Amino acid sequence: MIVLGIDTSCDDTSVAVVSQDRGVLSSVVNSQVSLHHPYGGVVPELASREHIRNIVPVAEEALAKAEIRMTDLDGIAVTVGPGLVGSLLVGLHYARGLAWAGGLPMVGVNHLEGHILSILLEEDAPSFPFTVLTVSGGHTSLYFVEGPGVYRTLGQTRDDAAGEAFDKVAKILGLGYPGGPVIERLAGSGSRDRIDFPRAMLGPESLEFSFSGLKTAVALFVDRWKTAPSEMADIRIEDIAASFQEAVCDVLASKLFKAAEQTGALSVVAAGGVACNGALRERLRREGSTRRIQTFWPRPAYCTDNAAMIAMAGMVRLATGERADLSTDVRSRFPVDDLPAMGSAEGIQANP
Ligand code: KG4
Ligand code: ZN
Numbered sequence: 001m002i003v004l005g006i007d008t009s010c011d012d013t014s015v016a017v018v019s020q021d022r023g024v025l026s027s028v029v030n031s032q033v034s035l036h037h038p039y040g041g042v043v044p045e046l047a048s049r050e051h052i053r054n055i056v057p058v059a060e061e062a063l064a065k066a067e068i069r070m071t072d073l074d075g076i077a078v079t080v081g082p083g084l085v086g087s088l089l090v091g092l093h094y095a096r097g098l099a100w101a102g103g104l105p106m107v108g109v110n111h112l113e114g115h116i117l118s119i120l121l122e123e124d125a126p127s128f129p130f131t132v133l134t135v136s137g138g139h140t141s142l143y144f145v146e147g148p149g150v151y152r153t154l155g156q157t158r159d160d161a162a163g164e165a166f167d168k169v170a171k172i173l174g175l176g177y178p179g180g181p182v183i184e185r186l187a188g189s190g191s192r193d194r195i196d197f198p199r200a201m202l203g204p205e206s207l208e209f210s211f212s213g214l215k216t217a218v219a220l221f222v223d224r225w226k227t228a229p230s231e232m233a234d235i236r237i238e239d240i241a242a243s244f245q246e247a248v249c250d251v252l253a254s255k256l257f258k259a260a261e262q263t264g265a266l267s268v269v270a271a272g273g274v275a276c277n278g279a280l281r282e283r284l285r286r287e288g289s290t291r292r293i294q295t296f297w298p299r300p301a302y303c304t305d306n307a308a309m310i311a312m313a314g315m316v317r318l319a320t321g322e323r324a325d326l327s328t329d330v331r332s333r334f335p336v337d338d339l340p341a342m343g344s345a346e347g348i349q350a351n352p
Contacts, residue, residue: 001074001319004062004098005311006055008091009083009111010138011035011042013054014307017066017073018315024121025066027301027308030054033178040171048086055094062307070102077314079307080108080324081331082138088330096326107317108324109310112336115271116143116151117316118298118309126267126296133256136272136305137163137178140209140252142259148316149342153335154259155207162248163274165211169218169244173237183241184277190242192279194235195221197247207259209251218244245279253283260293267294276300316342 001020008014016027032050036042063069078095081088092108099106115134119125128147131154134140140163141156160168163180170179175186197217200210222240225232252274260268270284275297288295302309320342 001315002068002072003075003077003311003315003318004059004073005109005307005309005314006059006076006078006091006095007111007114007305007307007310008051008055008087009079009081010087010305011047012305013051013058014305014310015055015059015062016307016311017062017068018121018308018311020315024308025068026062027306028058028062028065029301029304029306030058037177040177041167042084044084044086047084048090051087051090055090059094070098073102073104075314075318076104076106077109077311077318078106079111079114079310080328081110081334083111083330083332085330085332088332092328092330096328100326105318106324106328107314107322108328109314109317110334110336110339111310112139112141112334113149113151113313113339114309115139116145116336117148117313118271118302118306119269119296121302121308121312122296122298124296126269126294129263129265130267130269130296131256131259131263131265132269132271133252133259133275134272135162135252135270135274137161137167139272140211142207142255143336144259144263144265147341149339151336151339153337154263155209155255157209157211159210159212160215162209162211162252163272165215165248166274168215172219172222173240178273180274180277183245184279186238186241187245187279190236190238190240192242192246194239195243197221197243199247199250201251201254205258205262207255207262209255211248214244214247245277249277249280249283252280253287256284257287257291257293260291265293267296270295270297271303273304275303
């Protein structure tokens with residue numbers, strides 16, 4: 001089976017071709033980062049207009065790179081939520097047009113299910129059940145994954161997502177958008193225990209997150225740092241970045257392993273844009289080996305928003321006969337807990 005995946009849930013126009021036998025044949029992502037950069041965040045209307053401009057060339061590039069024609073496809077998988085409604089509609093309408101014109105089956109995919117199953121794009125993937133932390137600019141959630149399509153939300157953020165905290169702290173420090181990569185780079189030459197920023201654990205057994213207090217603590221600290229530089233002359237921006245990153249990693253790692261403990265899962269996965277972070281990966285690797293829990297994360301290109309993960313999730317759904325009709329609509333909010341269960345994901349795990 002060969003599936004075309006489409007994701008336009010936020011600010012990236014992504015199209016990918018994934019084959020059941022040969023893995024990811026192409027994955028094209030057209031980033032809008034430079035468009036939104038001056039605003040310090042995504043401007044929804046600009047994002048939708050940019051998707052309209054980009055969707056056809058991105059899809060053509062994905063098919064060309066995969067050396068696949070429309071007639072070789074067996075189905076289309078498109079993100080229908082959660083996300084920005086105007087952006088989602090561009091992908092869905094394009095997918096509908098393709099499905100209708102090509103007489104192809106189409107399936108609507110939950111973007112978070114894409115992140116949850118993105119690890120199946122890698123050869124080194126866990127067997128079910130496992131616990132996943134999806135951590136991006138819009139989400140910070142823990143799920144117990146019993147099998148394909150069977151997800152239980154264990155906890156999520158009460159306020160900001162972890163990626164949002166990276167982006168806001170970068171803005172406070174005047175580093176631009178997106179904040180994660182630049183903070184990680186600066187943190188590499190900073191001292192992570194220089195400043196003791198707060199870690200919101202919200203109770204010993206809690207699997208919920210809160211990052212707004214940390215963001216405020218950094219903002220207050222930076223205010224003092226800027227207005228009374230002589231008192232803090234030995235503190236560098238690198239130290240602030242490293243101490244902030246350490247506080248986020250502490251919370252994410254401790255909650256992910258707590259989730260594994262509570263569910264009895266022997267494997268944990270970190271996915272989503274923030275899971276690109278090297279310090280977080282290192283932390284999970286170390287703690288996993290101490291606790292004898294296997295740790296997994298997709299390569300960076302499958303952590304940040306991409307359509308290969310959507311094609312992957314859609315392929316399993318298409319294989320079990322699921323179909324979306326042409327009247328399918330998008331959903332800005334779309335919890336994964338009540339998705340229909342799927343059949344076996346065996347055999348479509350490996351990436352060549
Ligand atoms: O998954 P993603 O591409 O988009 C969604 O938000 O769905 O994630 C983007 C987020 C941004 O907030 C960005 O700052 C963060 O992921 N990010 C990182 C890193 N790379 C991207 N955060 C920390 N360290 C990184 N290396
Ligand atoms: Zn995402």
